[in-house]
Amino acid sequence: MVLETWYPERPPTWTDVLVGVLALLWIPMNLASLRTIHWSWLFVGVVIGSVSLGPIANSRAGKRVGRRFRAIGVGGRIALILSFFVVVWIVSNRVDVPSEVVTSAVTGFMTSMVLYLLVYVLQWGDIGRRTG
Numbered sequence: 116m117v118l119e120t121w122y123p124e125r126p127p128t129w130t131d132v133l134v135g136v137l138a139l140l141w142i143p144m145n146l147a148s149l150r151t152i153h154w155s156w157l158f159v160g161v162v163i164g165s166v167s168l169g170p171i172a173n174s175r176a177g178k179r180v181g182r183r184f185r186a187i188g189v190g191g192r193i194a195l196i197l198s199f200f201v202v203v204w205i206v207s208n209r210v211d212v213p214s215e216v217v218t219s220a221v222t223g224f225m226t227s228m229v230l231y232l233l234v235y236v237l238q239w240g241d242i243g244r245r246t247g
Contacts, residue, residue, distance in 0.1 A: 120170070120173060121168075121169035121170060121173055121231075122169075122173070122234075122235050122238060123173070125243065126239040126241050126242060126243035127232065127235050127236050127239060127242055127243065128242065128243060129242060131232055131235065131236075131242075132232065132236065132242055134228070134232065135228065135229050135232035135233070138225040138228045138229050138232075139225075139229050141225050142222055142225050142226060142229070145218050145221070145222060146218070146222055148218075149215050149218055149219070150215065151215050152215070152219055152222075153215055153216050153219040153220075154219070156216050156219040156220040156223065157219045157220065157222055157223040157226075158223060159220055159223060160219065160220040160221060160222060160223020160224040160225075160226070160227070161223040161224070161226055161227045162223075162227075163220075163223075163224060163227075164223065164224035164225075164226070164227030164228055164231070165227045165230075165231065168227065168228060168231045169231065
């Protein structure tokens with residue numbers, strides 16, 4: 116079955132569920148501030164999220180990146196994530212992209228993340244504890 120190759124070989128953790136809940140809360144909070152939803156960009160976000168969370172993340176290269184990301188430790192992950200946000204902030208101040216387009220695309224990505232985690236939990240039928 117295709118879904119089996121899209122998901123990790125472990126049950127979802129409570130951390131996974133927390134990420135899904137935060138994404139689910141983010142969606143209405145940010146969509147409410149939009150004057151216009153760009154449906155095409157929302158769809159682009161859903162497609163990018165679905166592909167990156169499923170087949171790409173569980174490919175050989177995706178698993179290698181995941182191992183390296185975990186190997187740098189919590190401090191390294193925090194530094195890397197903060198660096199990403201700084202780069203996004205700098206680029207967003209230099210490139211004039213309408214905020215409605217960005218919010219629509221990110222909402223699509225968040226929607227795909229919520230759906231991915233929902234199917235993940237339903238597939239396992241259980242939420243496990245983090246091991247290792």
